[in-house]
Amino acid sequence: MADAEGIAKVHVDCWRTTYKDIMPSDFLDKLSYENRKDIWIKNITSNGNHVYVAENNEGKIVGFICGGKRETNQVEDSGDLTAIYILENSQRMGIGKK
Template structure:
C-alpha cells in the first residue's frame, strides 16, 4: 500500500471512500435515510475545496491497483484557538481494507506534517458510538470532553480527544 499526499485529481475517489465509509461506519448510529442521501458528487466538491486549502493536509492510501482505499486529513480548525495545535479532522478506510495498518500509516503521515508545522497538541472529534475512538486511544489520545450534538435528528455524543504527546503515533511502525 502506498501512502501519499492527495492532489485535486483524487477528489472523486476520496469522495467515494468518504460516502461509503459513512454508510458502513455510521450504520445504526445516524439515521439511514440521511446516509442513503449522501452524494458522491457533493462530497467530490467538498474534497476539491479541502485539498486546495493551503493549511489543510490530505493523505491517501492506495492499494496495489492504484485505487484510493482510505484517507486522512487535518490542519487547524477555525475554532481551534490553542497555540501550536492542530486537528485530525477525518480518517476513513474502506471496511475491506481495515485492520491492515492503513489507519496507523495515514495518521503517522499527517502527524509528521503536524510536527513539521510545530503542532505539539492534536485534537480529534469522534462520535461516542464510533468504535474508531479506541483506535485513537490506542495511540495515546486522551478524552478531553463530551458534548451532545444532533445529526439528522439523532441525539449523539461527540467526544473530543487530545494528544498532548504525538510521539506514540510518530514512533509507530
C-alpha cells in the first residue's frame, strides 16, 4: 500500500499527457491524485491482483503494471494485463519490456 500514492500520480499524469488532445481538458484537470490513491489501495490489496512498479534511480515510481486472472478466464495458469502506465519522460527506455 505504500506505493499507492506514487502509482496514483503516475496514473493521473499519464492520462493527462496521453489523452491531452483526445479527452476534454476539464475532465483531465479534474482527475485527482487522492481519488486514484484510494482506488490503488483497493487494487493493491485485492486478492489475486498483481501490481508491479518501475522506479528511477532516485526510487521515484515512474511506471506500473497491474494484472491478474479474471473470474471469467477459464484458461489454466493464465491472466490478463489490465494496466500499463509509464510517465512520458520515462518512455522509450525499455521499462515496458522489462
